[in-house]
Amino acid sequence: MAELPDARTSLVGRTAEGDEAWLIRGIAQKLYRCPGCHGEIEIGARHVVVQFVRRVGGTDHHHWHEACAAELLVPELRGVRRVSATRSKRDRLEARGRRSPRRRPAP
Numbered sequence: 001m002a003e004l005p006d007a008r009t010s011l012v013g014r015t016a017e018g019d020e021a022w023l024i025r026g027i028a029q030k031l032y033r034c035p036g037c038h039g040e041i042e043i044g045a046r047h048v049v050v051q052f053v054r055r056v057g058g059t060d061h062h063h064w065h066e067a068c069a070a071e072l073l074v075p076e077l078r079g080v081r082r083v084s085a086t087r088s089k090r091d092r093l094e095a096r097g098r099r100s101p102r103r104r105p106a107p
């Protein structure tokens with residue numbers, strides 16, 4: 001199985017389009033639908049939150065099953081590496097998405 005985020009560390013890589021993809025461990029607070037298999041992620045389930053910081057600016061996120069993220073999402077990303085989970089807090093990434101890509105430091 002590919003690498004997955006855990007409570008202390010997140011993963012960051014880039015999509016083919018050049019967007020940043022931050023993979024963060026989540027615990028489902030409500031029912032989510034996984035974009036990988038279209039199945040439900042049950043409340044309380046550990047899963048992967050993928051937060052995109054778009055190259056053109058802005059952010060959005062999706063909730064994935066761990067297995068689906070490992071099989072379908074992670075292999076599509078480039079340069080995936082592990083970073084401290086404190087770097088991938090939601091407000092921090094949203095602030096990143098408001099910066100011009102040129103002035104944004106490398107993730």
Ligand SMILES: [Zn+2]
Pocket residue numbers: 034035036037038039064065068
């Ligand atoms: Zn799934």
